[in-house]
Amino acid sequence: xxxxxxxxxxxxxxxxxxxxxxxxxxxxxxxxxxxxxxxxxxxxxxxxxxxxxxxxxxxxxxxxxxxxxxxxxxxxxxxxxxxxxxxxxxxxxxxxxxxxxxxx
Numbered sequence: 127x128x129x130x131x132x133x134x135x136x137x138x139x140x141x142x143x144x145x146x147x148x149x150x151x152x153x154x155x156x157x158x159x160x161x162x163x164x165x166x167x168x169x170x171x172x173x174x175x176x177x178x179x180x181x182x183x184x185x186x187x188x189x190x191x192x193x194x195x196x197x198x199x200x201x202x203x204x205x206x207x208x209x210x211x212x213x214x215x216x217x218x219x220x221x222x223x224x225x226x227x228x229x230x
Contacts (some may be wrong), residue, residue: 131156132156133153133154133155133156134153134154135150135151135152135153135154136152137150138150138151148164148165148181149163149164149165149166150164150174150177150178151163151164151166152174162174164177166178171194179220182216182217183219
């Protein structure tokens with residue numbers, strides 16, 4: 127097996143409301159190269175990330191799973207810390223500047 131045959135790949139298929147779907151694929155290579163595909167077509171990382179955000183997939187806060195012990199930590203947070211956590215997980219912190227601008 128050659129070095130170019132070694133890689134790690136994740137593919138996710140998303141069903142839209144109109145019974146159509148799209149597929150996202152990310153491939154990682156040992157030499158740190160990455161390949162980003164949307165419906166099998168290669169795109170630069172920035173366009174891939176923009177697509178994720180436009181489809182409401184928050185790739186920055188990787189909270190797809192709650193790790194063991196995380197619930198206990200959440201229960202010990204005070205209300206302000208818990209609010210900050212929920213705002214981060216929900217992605218609403220991305221709109222903080224817009225919120226502040228509207229309040230002004």
